[in-house]
Amino acid sequence: MTWTEAQRYCREHHTDLVSVRNEAENQKLRSLYNDFDYSDVWIGLYRTRSWSDNSSSSFSFWKTGQPDNAGVSEYCTAVSFSDSGKWTDENCGQAFPFICYNLTESAFSRQYHFVYESKSWTEAQRFCRENYTDLATIENMEEMNSLITTWNDSVNGSYVGLAWIGLYDDLNSWRWSYDNESFYKEGGRDFRGWYHVPNNWNGKDMCAFIGADGPWFNQNCQSYLPFVCYDGRNGNNDYIWINQHMSWEEAQRYCREYYTDLASVRNWTDNQRILSVVGGFSAWIGLYRSRLWSDQHDLTYENWRPEMMYSPQQPDNGLDIPGEYGNQHCTAVSFSSSGQWTDENCLAKLPFICYTRFWSWSPYVSHQYHFVDENKSWTEAQRYCRENYTDLATIDNMEEMNSLMNTAKGRYFGLAWIGLYDDLRSWRWSLGDDALCKETERSFKNWNIQKPMNWGGNSGVESLHLCRLCLMA
Template identity: 50%
Template sequence: MPFICYSRTCTQSSCNQRQYHFISESKSWSEAQTYCKQNYIDLATIDNMTEMNKLIKTVRGIYFGSAWIGLYDDLNNWRWSLGNTELGGGFNSWYVRQPTNWNGQSLCVSMTFDRGWWIELDCYIHLSFVCYDGRQNASESYVYVDEYKTWTEALSYCREHHTNLVSIRNEIESLRIHSLIPINSYVWIGLYRTRSWSDQSNSTFSNWRTGEPNNAGGNEHCTAVSFGDAEDWTDENCNYQLPFICYSVSSLASSRQYHFISANKSWSEAQTYCRQNYIDLATIDNMTEMNSVMNKVNGSNNGSAWIGQYDDVNSWRWSLDDDDFYQEEEREFRNWFHEPNNYLGNELCVVLDYNGNWADISCDSSQSFLCYDEQMY
């Protein structure tokens, strides 16, 4: 038979938006999850800083303690950095009694010289590592790198110079990689663990307080937002009785609004201001929005103003990192004029001049700036 598929399109003008609901009644994490599933959809899932700010605004001024969200420590959620494929029930070579999530920080995996066992370690330990190189002109598929780096640094190195940290799918691959490890050494491989959301979302967004998660006492496997000054995340004992935040979904339309701020700030200071008072620094992803911005600042700005574009070293990207916000190719919209040139290697942030042209300058420069907000209806 012929058949019919469907896809879901979400644009900046119409989208299914998460709505957050603060429940002041104190419950354990599992009790809170049950309540949310019965009355809404689930405990709050947060995909990006835009949603984080929306959640904060829901609670701000009402409550100043900690409240459960849907993130929890799933001890079985191991993934490979190459393609984020789940470990599932496939090949593994864990050392006896591993993994244990020791101290709540053992989220990355090394291979030992002794029989190629897998050992979970703190990701900030410095080890040598093995890269996988899948390029057609690569002389070797597996490359041992005799440099000591954290797991994240090793991942960045492998992605820059080869393809990725190694994934190990069977005994043959394990033996080949094991043969590269020097005696008495451990090496990073591409296996790592992330926390999971109770609604099974694949969101990788996080907003942890410095030093968290720390699994204090070995029993902190659930996540709470602290609505104090920092409004960041901590890991807590799942049996604690706390208020919580549920979410539901409603179909809403929105219109973008831009706000010109004449105060001079660095790019990061401007980003912080916009996220606290609106949604983020301005994103401009098509010529229609470019004209809207210029109409907003017409006569107000005779110099340059920060927008949300910055260089994360690997590519130009937007401060507002929300896949649902952008239509096809909108992330790639640029309005450079003889730029960028990264003069002296220190121009990683973008300003808009009074003619609407973009230029890269030092992020520490003091500039006025443009914030983005949206009106829902």
């Protein structure tokens, strides 16, 4: 049988294809299939290609003979505009144009699911991605009310504590306001001049300023400071000091209106040039970060709990809690405070809310595609799409494939990246029962000589064809 046929047979007549949790079970299986003189039999270990946005789409449109993983180095997927959009696997380091997608507000709605199990934020994220779409994203008050209704329907108000949602504080997400790739030489985007590692002192320090002596500090973006603009118009390459006190966003808006953007600092030379301009004052520069949703949606809606008696305004990064200061990077809803948000230690064990998405209009074309005519590697393209749209293109059906093909409009006939990739670390067992496998047992593998390389591009299952007759303790 094929692996899929073997899986179906085992599920119909027994429990599932066999999972192998440790070396003792592996030896037991070897003695079993040696009795039948088989050299290769299926077991329940398998993997599938993944979409960048973790979509479960099963649609495929491969060119004949693809994927082939030529040279054992082709793990990312491109569409061929010279071959009716057929897919090929390519080396992820090659530079191609690419297709991003957006989901408009009218395209889909979120259905929330309250899970009354206590897990850390990371454990909750993994559970939601395996069983639903992701940890809850909330983009407006209507969705917030829907989430609260889900909680109330699930437990009838019997739980009034905290529950994880998908918002988290990524301490490594600092980026520059000015996003012109040609402006930055290699390493220029990553230059930092911090006085000390940013500590997000009160949970709100998401923007950067240059101090009077040159080092950088993180600061609440709502603070009022002078700022430095970059003027790249008409061949200029100048830094302009604006001696007006504004919030960071106001300063960004001002620089984009009258010059190019808030100043980016690519090296110590740029830092010294800005220092000579500010004349001994502190000033905003273009470095900032924001909280992110687990599904990579931008943060556009907030519902933080305000200051209350004996409780500081949120987020506060554990400022007044012994042992918690600097450790609260994940977000929970407080059902005792009408669903308002607090930042909490990501290791805390709390119930959580997942979501699934369902389409509220056309069941065929749900993604709005954007062809980007810039040559980037797959990883660079993924980062660009996540920063500027939703993600690299996911394709659910032939109608969406046709919609994607229309984005180039006959201007381009080569290859372009989409979001499908071959994750060599995504092996999992057909029987996904937590009661059967402990966390360490799920990771047991016994590859022959070397880890699998997917020679030929189609090796997504592991040989050994055995059924588990019953669930063993």
